[in-house]
Amino acid sequence: MAVITYRQALHDTLRAELSRDPNVFLMGEEIGVFEGSYKITAGLLTEFGPERIRDTPIAEEGFVGAAIGAAMLGLRPVVEIMTINFSILAMDQIVNHAAKIHTMFGGQSKVPLVIRTPGGGGQQLAATHSQNLEVWYAHVPGLKVVVPATPADAKGLLAASIRDDDPVMFIEHLALYNTKGEVPDGDYVTEIGKAAVMKQGSDITIVSYSRMAAVALDVAKRLEEDEGVSAEVIDLRSLRPLDRRTILESVKKTHKAVVLEEDWLSYGVGAEIAATIQEGAFDYLDAPVRRVAAAEIPLPYAKPLELAALPDATALVKVIHETLDATRFRG
Amino acid sequence: MAVITYRQALHDTLRAELSRDPNVFLMGEEIGVFEGSYKITAGLLTEFGPERIRDTPIAEEGFVGAAIGAAMLGLRPVVEIMTINFSILAMDQIVNHAAKIHTMFGGQSKVPLVIRTPGGGGQQLAATHSQNLEVWYAHVPGLKVVVPATPADAKGLLAASIRDDDPVMFIEHLALYNTKGEVPDGDYVTEIGKAAVMKQGSDITIVSYSRMAAVALDVAKRLEEDEGVSAEVIDLRSLRPLDRRTILESVKKTHKAVVLEEDWLSYGVGAEIAATIQEGAFDYLDAPVRRVAAAEIPLPYAKPLELAALPDATALVKVIHETLDATRFRG
Amino acid sequence: MPPAQKKPGKTSSSGKTSRSAAKTLGSLAGESPKRLRDYYRQMQLIRRFEERSAEMYQRAKIGGYCHLNLGEEATVVGLMDAMERRDYLFTTYREHGYAIARGIEPGRVMAELFGRTTGVSKGWGGSMHLFDVEARLLGGYGIVGGQLPPATGAAMAIAYRGPGGPDTEAVVCQLGDATTNIGAWHESLNLAAIWKLPIVYVIVNNRLGMGTPVEKAAGEPDLYKRGCAYRIPGVRVDGNDVVACRDAMKEALRLAREERQPSILEAVSWRLRGHSVVDPAKYRTKEEARRLHDLDPVAAYRKQLVEGGIADPAELASIDAEVEAQVHSVVEFADNSPHPSPDQLFAHAYATPVANAPRELPGDPLLSL
């Protein structure tokens, strides 16, 4: 177990998979000479050469689609889209093609494609460069959508995604790249489709994913120490498939749940979680499932506005308190 | 009040708005000479000429973006995207531009743009031509998203959308074009952002929109006659903004709700409705809010498979019964 | 005058234009009569297959959209004859003829249109989505331009695996004239150019989108010239000339294989009916309709064979009869094939099984504790 950053975990895993399988190659804008906008691919061009670390023009629809065709012929492309905001330009290839080809052609072709792309706000990148669009992809059958929150999952889920024969949206977070954590050594694969219980607890369940899962864990630890509130924290890890059982088992125990997500509230991931809980654990639920999410406005550039729009630990704590109170006077 | 088809209502409203305001013009593939893939624009080219009924090349990103620029200069483009499946190719212009420009530039520019596009499955158009993607747009602040279910709303909401200074996604349904209904004569505008109670009821609330709202209404009438079950039917009409009050007032009365939607279940519109109800009417709710939605698979071509994948009246009736039973033995 | 006559020619990678080398109808000298008759058989087979498809659509045996190759038979047969078994084909929703000319059993094609388990895509794709991994037909695609990036990527995979040469694989990507106006066209050709990929982009220019003439939709309506923005050479041939189409495609494939030089091949063709079987094509003038009749490639080729003394009417009549019988059994095969059963709905959900994959049918409850 080494303690490394989320960035390092991604880099090392890409390197390991490139070494393991000659069919694995990377494609994307500025991943080679420039070493990647966020330096995930630093050094790989020198080691593996321009055929396997392929710099592309700015043509998201084109190079994502090209990766699909390469995957249909048996290669295993790992595409980097610089940020999830630009994945919108490749959406037709992702949703109408990568997600459909295996099923629509009667199972004759596999599409072993991984699309790595970071989302997230909070860095004053303004409205078009700060989005969290994973819920769109999570809605689409035929895709697998993973959202690692820790360096360990960054490693385990990336390895799993690259070895998977279906198209996987591997969604990273700008604000996680420098976070550190313990990462198992050697070959380490995390099963896709399973949520993780980050922290056990009995009073309330906090459901989250990606960067907000880290925030939720901090809050839960603090509440435990400061107030003796025992919160269980669930990191979804995979949005499609969604591990409903792990969520429901937790609520069955705690009778209360709050969702923390960085994205806009309406029609977000939290909506599915709340809907799932009220259907699957109706009789166990002592209070409404509240969602802590972003204000529904294109994210402003100015810091005070950006801060006001994005969810944070303070908002989560407030809603946890309100939820606990609600159940108290409900007895 | 004339009884006309949904198609006729759209056609007449476009014609009326074109006559009313010289800044209104139509753009899209095959809307002129070909008279529209679904003939909504039949005859308009002859009446208004090629400048105002503008046939475009196949370039969704390009002509939707062009409409945005024209709107910024004060024109009022009404764009037809042949089906919602192709709107994915224009998504960057819709989501990163139309939805952002007013807010991101500090309110200096309006974008009075309407994008008309039909969604829906059930006609054996297979995986890429049968989608319901409105939930993606409903998630995006800066857009307004309307989903008319009746000829009257087709008229009233289209007029409202064209006169609105914000970008409006006006989502039609292939299977509604030939449906008939009473439509008020003359200038008729329906306020955006308000749901409609299609039928009053006291036993259970059915929440739906677009074509499925029509299905829900039929089912509700049948249940009333055959079984004396009094179901209230809510047609959302607008997905963004979402009229939560109308939904909650109904559930406060009926204590039970079911959502009927044509789209895939996970992360769909129904998730937001169920989440909204459990949060806003928790103490009134006697049973979990169930969602009747499509199987999560790229829609197959073969009829037996397509039928198995799509929700219908039978599935809705089953879930209504199960929900009523659930509450009975809950006493 | 149709563009084929107006501007025959080719562009070199430097973009200059010269007269076309394409044979014009009539020059069948040096061709094996047997092969020429076989072309006729294939063209006639596609013709009758498509006419029966239209019928079957009217009789509701076929659903969804149905786009026919009527009028494009010479193009389809010529292009496909130039391809090797090892080459890959990506095409559009107007692809029945390509599948047949590629050697796929026509019964399996009709069965797909009928949505049966014996169909090439097992009934999952329908008319717009024919796929056969053995025949290396890697899809009909219904999204305009959608096939272009994947086809380009398939060529990238070939290049990834080794250098070019006469015996290497290549990719053929077919598209329509109106598809040259979409962004994916530009991005794909640019990638093919900078990466030197073994691919041929074949534009079947039937001069119409659905109802929009190519001149109204394309800034450069001489489509074979549009590669100039990438230094990609282009050639235009008469799509009614089966041999010219074959020869032009052979040369384009040679460029792709041996020089790893992507190129554009434009075949000027004619859509004899509406955009799809439900389109009455009202937007066409009587005059146009009449000219179309004269431009029927099957009739023209038939005449050419007879006048060229390559086949006598009796021979051709017997081919027609055989084709008739074949198409009859094709329809029967399709009609007698089983429908997929609803319990197969999730049979092709994922290639790699995964935990918690959703399998609910409409109205099923979700997991509940």
Add this chain to the structure above:
Amino acid sequence: MPPAQKKPGKTSSSGKTSRSAAKTLGSLAGESPKRLRDYYRQMQLIRRFEERSAEMYQRAKIGGYCHLNLGEEATVVGLMDAMERRDYLFTTYREHGYAIARGIEPGRVMAELFGRTTGVSKGWGGSMHLFDVEARLLGGYGIVGGQLPPATGAAMAIAYRGPGGPDTEAVVCQLGDATTNIGAWHESLNLAAIWKLPIVYVIVNNRLGMGTPVEKAAGEPDLYKRGCAYRIPGVRVDGNDVVACRDAMKEALRLAREERQPSILEAVSWRLRGHSVVDPAKYRTKEEARRLHDLDPVAAYRKQLVEGGIADPAELASIDAEVEAQVHSVVEFADNSPHPSPDQLFAHAYATPVANAPRELPGDPLLSL
């Protein structure tokens, strides 16, 4: 050798190439000295504004991404001087200089970078999203290629309203070299061509995407020729030549206004620093870096003015001093301007108020009965 020297030239709509008419550095004959000195002032203003922006970014007064026009001053000043007040400008995230040269008070530009209410976009857009409806600067855009379709549509609106003529409006759409590889470029130029729109697509070719050289990214690296796929003419000029940029833009605008002929203007320029202020540009060789220093357009122009006897060092020194003072007060203005207050979060949510618009802040309860 840089492309500007390698292949000066223009393409007519017929696609042929000829030598460029663009003046080369040195020929300032017949220009008003006053105007030439004013160009110097503007170039120096942009130079110092950008250098201070970099500083302010390091001091965390500016957040997000910050892309500078350092090295592009001559291009920016020349292009903007050719535009009329009535013309519209769409540009990219690398646009501070354009806003200033368009006549917007530099203090309001810096204030936007600082995210203050006095900023051109009231603090909502930041460095990448400058907008000023009065100056008809219709946006800096951060999505590569995102500005192209709206700019094309703005030109469509102008055409919708009336025929062309010397006094009509036109649109200038600026983009970078690497942006010519994205689909929106193709779709936009095709629309401009078939609809004869009054627009000039100005490619500022600084020969790099972020770190990718134009030759590696574009199948036709002579970018001004890429209009050949739409019969759109193109011209290339030396972006370090302020007068050549101005004159080429004047002619392109004339084409747009009077002939409704869209065109491409490529200005070959040089990015003196990294892609954005945080990019150390490690990928650049020492040699390249050294050559860049010689290619500094401000220094070159300064030398030219002195040697041409248009301004003596003392005059220029005093201009420098004035600019210095101006930039000082610009930064002060920005720094003393108020931050937007959080209660303004929904101030620009919709242009037309609507029922049930969401106004919850994170953690707020939803409507509850």
